[in-house]
Amino acid sequence: MTASNARRIQWVFIMTLAYAAVQVVGGWLSGSLALIADAGHMLSDAAALLLALVAYRIAARAPDKQRTYGFHRVRVLAALANGASLLLLVAWIAWEAVQRFREPTEVLAGPMLGVAVVGLIINLAGAWVLMRGHQGDGNLRGALLHVVGDLLGSIGAIAAAIGILYTGWTVLDPILSVLVSVLVVRSAWSLVSDSLLILLQAVPRGLDVEGVQADIAGLPEIAEVGHFHAWTLTDDRVVATVHVTPAPGTDPLALPARVARQLREKHAIAHATVQVDPPGELQGPHAR
Template identity: 75%
Template sequence: MSKPHTDADQHSHHEHHDHDDHDHTHGHSHAGHDHSSGAHSHAPSVTEANEKRIRIVFIMTAGYAAVQAVGGWMSGSLALIADAGHMVSDAAALLLALIAYRVAARAPDALRTYGFHRVRVLAALANGAALLLLVAWIAWEAIARFRSPTAVLAGPMLIVAVIGLFVNLAGAYVLIRGNQGDGNLRGALLHVLGDLLGSVGAIAAAIGIMLTGWTLLDPILSVLVAVLVVRSAWGLVSDSIFILLQGTPKGMDIKAVEADIASLPGIAEVGHLHAWTLTDESIVATVHVTPESGADPLALPALVVARLKQQHAIEHATVQVDPPGGIQKPCADGTC
């Protein structure tokens, strides 16, 4: 049963009582959120500027992919064909990101109280996975070229590759000027940078073939480009999976955060601190605290939430106030 709110409680926290044997007091403080509407957002709003930037790059990427595919087929260049496949994959990934933006913009409901912002993380995961699949395809085709070299028309290959270089430079410029905290924008930028490297490789291969006649330069440089893309793609995939597994945000030391909370006046003990990334920019946490003798337990949630937000960039925190001795420390082996 809820107690009547004081004036301070109305602005800082909600107090509830459990009906278990411990009779815990749950002080929930949600700093930085508007409660007047009965709901609050747990994630940053979708940035319209980022969506517009991705839309522009999608149009550029899809258009050039068609040009590059035709140029690669006519010239017989694996570097161009591989890069065209890369561009098609990127166009699909960018389209997925645009769809994710629209879905993420939907308001939370009774079944999905956190909203749909995690869709953006799923889209970023799909982007990275698509890149890894593309790299595998490039490597397979390159091996076939090593076994059976084919003729390459270096002149047309060079012209198409130079056009691709300028298209990718323009796309990278558009995306770099956006918010890099957005996983989808970062994923799109990685795709474009991969395309940029592909264009550079194709240009180098074309010039090399023109000067030496050695057509194996084409698959060799294709493989080198693929290797450079793998690292970025794997980072995007691993980061997305880590977020979906609700891992502790990178750079955050949970023990240090607990110690910082314990140093606040009126707090005797801190435990059960859990923190995870909800979306690219929003960190969520829950924590239990016990008051010192004589301290006002109703004042602790707002105090802890303010500290977490100011010192540790935790946007949304739920603080439970337990009676002295109510916090049970986990066993070393995690079994109790």
């Protein structure tokens, strides 16, 4: 699955980098902020996609004595960097738009429209390629958000070019640039916040800690349960630790496998470390 996602990102990286060069020239010749902003967006995305590809290669390395969990978090760091770069790009576009409001500049709508249409086609193709990948991968999701942002940028540039052709209002160029940026902010912030939660080892979204403990406590082999902790190792792998006490007559050596299977099958926790404690060792709301 990871290798397939990496190949998809590689193809989109090549398309993005090639079109970014076209947009830089087209934006400079036409004087369009919408195209220049989108060109900067594309160049930023090309760098982000390259970072994602590097992250896949590093994450595939085997664990070692210093990093016993392996290098999976590199993918999370790449997703965080992608989201942060989008937020910085939005800030830059907003700043440039303010300058254009103060000092309007001439925009050649014809060349601007042509370049924007080509960009729309390329971004649609890139989004289609990435949407066919595994969306549980935060690295791929970050790449897709960048491409969607580029897609919105192309739509904004087309709308601005058509508006300028028919009305001559060059102010449409910075206005639509800002509107596109606003649309990108929400997705970028979601990517950043999700990555930060993983790095802070927060409880995975949708996992009810008290509900999981109650479920374990309901097993007939369990007398007590406590000290349950769960976190996300990478975007699609949840791990947990928990302490349990065996019910009378239960083989303590059978409990780790039993509890781990329950967590895996009912709560999608891929790996669980289960510690068996003597009776009376645990105190909590689920002690029986």
